[in-house]
Amino acid sequence: MSRSDNNVRNRYDGRRVFASKMLKPIPKSDNDIYIITDETTRLDKLALQYYKNSSYWWVIARANGIGFGYSVDIGKQIRIPARIESVI
Numbered sequence: 001m002s003r004s005d006n007n008v009r010n011r012y013d014g015r016r017v018f019a020s021k022m023l024k025p026i027p028k029s030d031n032d033i034y035i036i037t038d039e040t041t042r043l044d045k046l047a048l049q050y051y052k053n054s055s056y057w058w059v060i061a062r063a064n065g066i067g068f069g070y071s072v073d074i075g076k077q078i079r080i081p082a083r084i085e086s087v088i
Contacts, residue, residue: 024087026063031082041078042070050080059084 009019033050035041043057043066051059057070063081066072 023062026059026081026084026087028079029082033080033082035078035080037072037074037076037078039074041072041074043072044070046078046080051084056084056088059087062087 007019008016011017035046043060044054046060047056048054058068060066060078060080061068063079064072072078
């Protein structure tokens with residue numbers, strides 16, 4: 001394994017796997033942007049619009065307690081964190 005041994009854990013079945021990294025919470029800021037979603041809202045498009053990088057969709061998902069996936073429910077308020085330097 002290429003990572004250090006302190007990142008390796010044994011699963012319930014005895015297989016060795018890499019441990020997941022816990023991400024820091026994304027703190028709220030007065031500069032955060034709030035939007036209401038519509039039928040065209042996708043997290044990857046929001047990330048591209050606000051962060052200039054669609055791969056940061058997970059930041060918006062994490063800040064809003066949304067699981068994996070690009071789509072969101074229509075009519076939901078979404079927080080776009082303004083300061084993401086500490087989590088990327």
